[in-house]
Amino acid sequence: MERAAVCVKDLVVSYGSLIAVDHLSFEVKTGEVYGLLGPNGAGKSSTIKVLVGVLEPRSGSVTVFDTPLAEEVTVKSQIGYVPEEVALLDALTPREFLEFTSSIRRLDRDTANSRLGKLVSAFELTPHFDTPIAALSMGNKQKVAIIAALLHEPPLLVLDEPLIGLDARSSRILKELVVYQARKGGAVIFSTHIMEIAEKLCTRVGIINKGKIVGEGTVDDLRRLVRKAEGSLEDVFLKVTEQEAGIDEVIKGLEEG
Amino acid sequence: MRFSELWRISGVVYKEIAFQSIFSLRSGGLLPSKTGTDVRKLIGNAQSSTILSKILMSFSIVMFAFMTLSSTTFRETGMISLSLSIVGNVSVFLAILLFLLVIMGLQVTTSFFASDVITSLNALPLASRDVSFISLLCFARIFDLPLLVAIISFPLAYLLFTGSVAGGLVVLLGICVTEVFALALTTALAKFFYSRIAGAAGGSAWKTLMRMALMLVWVIPIFGVYIVMNFWREIAYFFMSLTQTTLSASYAVLMIYPFSYGYLASQVTVTEGVDFVSQFIAAASGAGYFVLALGALTWTERAIRNVGSVGAISSGRSVVRDTRISPQGRLAGVIRKDLRVASRSPSYASFLLLPAFQTAILAFSFSAFSNVGFGETLGILMGMSSITILLPPMLFSIEGLSSAYARSLPLTKRTLILAKAMLAAVTYIISLVVLLACTLYLQKSIFFILAYGGIHFFSVTAAAMIESLLLVTMFWKSGFAIGNIYTRLTTYIVILIPGAIVAFAPVLGAILLAVFVSNLDFVLLWFATAALLEFAVAAFLVGRSEGSKLDR
Numbered sequence: 001m002e003r004a005a006v007c008v009k010d011l012v013v014s015y016g017s018l019i020a021v022d023h024l025s026f027e028v029k030t031g032e033v034y035g036l037l038g039p040n041g042a043g044k045s046s047t048i049k050v051l052v053g054v055l056e057p058r059s060g061s062v063t064v065f066d067t068p069l070a071e072e073v074t075v076k077s078q079i080g081y082v083p084e085e086v087a088l089l090d091a092l093t094p095r096e097f098l099e100f101t102s103s104i105r106r107l108d109r110d111t112a113n114s115r116l117g118k119l120v121s122a123f124e125l126t127p128h129f130d131t132p133i134a135a136l137s138m139g140n141k142q143k144v145a146i147i148a149a150l151l152h153e154p155p156l157l158v159l160d161e162p163l164i165g166l167d168a169r170s171s172r173i174l175k176e177l178v179v180y181q182a183r184k185g186g187a188v189i190f191s192t193h194i195m196e197i198a199e200k201l202c203t204r205v206g207i208i209n210k211g212k213i214v215g216e217g218t219v220d221d222l223r224r225l226v227r228k229a230e231g232s233l234e235d236v237f238l239k240v241t242e243q244e245a246g247i248d249e250v251i252k253g254l255e256e257g
Numbered sequence: 258m259r260f261s262e263l264w265r266i267s268g269v270v271y272k273e274i275a276f277q278s279i280f281s282l283r284s285g286g287l288l289p290s291k292t293g294t295d296v297r298k299l300i301g302n303a304q305s306s307t308i309l310s311k312i313l314m315s316f317s318i319v320m321f322a323f324m325t326l327s328s329t330t331f332r333e334t335g336m337i338s339l340s341l342s343i344v345g346n347v348s349v350f351l352a353i354l355l356f357l358l359v360i361m362g363l364q365v366t367t368s369f370f371a372s373d374v375i376t377s378l379n380a381l382p383l384a385s386r387d388v389s390f391i392s393l394l395c396f397a398r399i400f401d402l403p404l405l406v407a408i409i410s411f412p413l414a415y416l417l418f419t420g421s422v423a424g425g426l427v428v429l430l431g432i433c434v435t436e437v438f439a440l441a442l443t444t445a446l447a448k449f450f451y452s453r454i455a456g457a458a459g460g461s462a463w464k465t466l467m468r469m470a471l472m473l474v475w476v477i478p479i480f481g482v483y484i485v486m487n488f489w490r491e492i493a494y495f496f497m498s499l500t501q502t503t504l505s506a507s508y509a510v511l512m513i514y515p516f517s518y519g520y521l522a523s524q525v526t527v528t529e530g531v532d533f534v535s536q537f538i539a540a541a542s543g544a545g546y547f548v549l550a551l552g553a554l555t556w557t558e559r560a561i562r563n564v565g566s567v568g569a570i571s572s573g574r575s576v577v578r579d580t581r582i583s584p585q586g587r588l589a590g591v592i593r594k595d596l597r598v599a600s601r602s603p604s605y606a607s608f609l610l611l612p613a614f615q616t617a618i619l620a621f622s623f624s625a626f627s628n629v630g631f632g633e634t635l636g637i638l639m640g641m642s643s644i645t646i647l648l649p650p651m652l653f654s655i656e657g658l659s660s661a662y663a664r665s666l667p668l669t670k671r672t673l674i675l676a677k678a679m680l681a682a683v684t685y686i687i688s689l690v691v692l693l694a695c696t697l698y699l700q701k702s703i704f705f706i707l708a709y710g711g712i713h714f715f716s717v718t719a720a721a722m723i724e725s726l727l728l729v730t731m732f733w734k735s736g737f738a739i740g741n742i743y744t745r746l747t748t749y750i751v752i753l754i755p756g757a758i759v760a761f762a763p764v765l766g767a768i769l770l771a772v773f774v775s776n777l778d779f780v781l782l783w784f785a786t787a788a789l790l791e792f793a794v795a796a797f798l799v800g801r802s803e804g805s806k807l808d809r
Contacts, residue, residue, distance in 0.1 A: 052665040056734050076667035089594065089659045091601040096594070099582045103590025104666045113581045120580045129577045132601070134371075145662070 005187030011060035035202030080149030267394035351515035358439035431518030620695030
């Protein structure tokens with residue numbers, strides 16, 4: 001049976017006088033892959049950071065599986081998070097970093113190792129397992145963050161631009177894992193700029209612009225909303241975020257040099 | 258490209274490297290607040306902190322220049338001759354200058370090697386010759402003011418105190434050689450750090466221990482400057498006495514840097530009692546060190562010019578036997594992570610190693626006393642705890658290294674407080690063990706150290722808990738960005754003063770009681786009661802901080 005995995009109500013996030021998220025509300029149910037889309041600086045990452053407990057909101061309420069964010073440990077134990085900026089502990093090796101995160105998550109050694117073996121092999125991280133994270137490529141750092149997010153089999157995955165830097169194979173595996181996560185009754189919040197991926201992967205999408213949800217639903221719902229039944233999600237996105245106007249002129253201007 | 262343009266670009270690169278050095282490699286990107294004003298403020302703070310550090314270093318150089326040479330003029334004339342005094346004081350100053358320059362430049366130079374800033378210049382339409390020259394100019398900017406101040410101040414002070422132009426010129430040569438040695442040593446240590454420590458693979462406890470041991474090489478200048486600045490008079494007298502022993506010992510000393518230059522300066526300043534053999538040995542050694550300095554300069558230049566073209570961080574990839582991990586409890590997980598990070602970071606490692614090292618040095622002052630009693634013990638305990646209470650802010654700054662990620666983990670305030678306080682407490686215990694070992698070696702009584710040192714453990718732990726509690730209360734919501742902890746003086750005042758009060762109050766109380774009440778049993782009773790009371794209050798406050806049923 002479906003239940004609310006995440007419930008965000010009237011969320012406000014500000015940095016000084018700048019309002020990054022402005023009375024935002026949405027809900028994600030179990031079995032859903034919810035795509036969070038929006039132009040740069042729209043407030044996607046700020047919303048995600050509040051969900052995972054990295055950022056304090058100014059106001060509003062957030063619950064994860066009916067538990068308010070104030071119960072930090074309970075909420076954070078149910079989330080696997082891949083941040084947009086992969087800033088891990090660079091001095092550590094992936095082995096040491098995963099030992100740290102699995103210690104904090106109090107994972108049983110055998111269970112952790114059985115799952116870790118599969119993940120490390122799937123993402124082909126074995127040769128880099130004892131290399132300091134500082135010396136890894138961006139894609140391999142991303143893989144470490146993904147493995148850390150999946151290792152404890154959380155019911156909620158929060159992925160902020162997780163495909164950046166990943167090779168085709170790892171990208172494919174992650175996408176399959178995202179679908180599997182929803183199929184087995186978990187939930188996924190997936191932020192991306194790549195419309196094609198959102199279109200294929202997400203059950204529903206929420207488009208944020210200037211800190212507010214400006215469109216929400218399945219891709220078909222959104223097409224109906226902007227009366228572009230034939231258009232791609234990219235067309236819909238540009239329309240609802242009011243970014244469509246002037247693109248042709250800009251391109252023409254650039255081509256003319 | 259014109260020199261002025263290259264100099265301007267090197268200034269931009271230097272600012273970025275200094276910023277990265279202060280915010281410990283890329284953690285500037287993790288600052289909690291995104292508003293332009295806050296980031297600009299932090300960048301401004303980093304810049305002023307860099308300038309302030311250079312000014313303070315230059316001030317220290319001038320101060321030591323005048324302090325060491327003033328003791329030449331105001332020496333006890335019956336005890337030491339003028340020439341011996343010059344040998345000792347010039348040599349000590351050169352040693353101080355060497356260590357000061359290395360310690361000042363090491364942090365930024367390691368960031369210089371780690372940073373990709375120079376490498377990123379290769380993507381711009383600049384000739385590779387210009388990029389390597391920018392690299393060199395940028396390195397020069399790390400040291401510019403202190404190098405200039407040393408070259409001017411010490412020969413000037415020498416001229417003022419001795420009136421010898423020729424002596425001043427010899428001293429100038431000694432300073433130039435010392436500065437080149439300092440630049441080469443800084444470069445070598447920074448390169449060593451990245452090839453053997455930062456890039457070292459493997460995560461076993463043994464390898465962590467080995468990295469800590471290797472880190473000792475990196476922190477030698479820190480200890481060196483500590484020893485020379487605290488014991489410069491003793492060192493000067495020690496070498497003066499060496500030159501007065503046998504002739505062969507005297508010749509051997511003259512061959513050692515920096516005494517060759519000290520002796521040469523004294524010989525051209527004080528012309529009485531000329532010893533041609535000694536002069537020849539000192540002059541030949543001085544010339545030898547000059548040639549060595551030229552070689553060191555060429556090597557340094559090549560190493561610095563190559564920063565942009567050769568990756569400085571060794572990937573350190575090793576054969577991976579398996580991918581098994583050993584998760585532990587939350588508390589152990591945080592402590593193990595802190596130790597692993599510290600074992601790869603010289604600045605963190607030096608904080609953990611300094612208390613034990615300082616204790617060992619202070620303990621050897623016991624040799625001057627017939628016995629180690631109440632006063633000596635409390636004095637050394639004050640010294641030990643004053644260094645230990647600096648640990649919690651440093652340990653919390655480790656949390657700032659990846660605060661944007663670590664905050665998403667199910668950690669509680671209590672776990673974090675206990676982990677940091679336990680590490681500080683263990684550091685104190687190690688210092689205490691070192692103190693006991695040194696005292697036993699010197700064949701002195703260990704009763705007072707065992708009794709007062711053991712009880713003082715509770716005060717030091719309470720101080721660490723209070724500091725950690727304050728840090729968590731201040732930064733839990735905004736995140737432990739390093740910028741918060743290191744660029745705000747108020748943080749230090751708010752954190753360290755309560756910590757110092759908790760650590761020192763029982764000691765000061767015991768000293769006052771001992772003055773007014775002669776019964777030392779009563780003093781010990783007060784000391785134990787105060788320490789246990791502090792510990793109980795701190796434990797109660799930490800216990801009240803937010804935890805969770807899941808938190809163990």
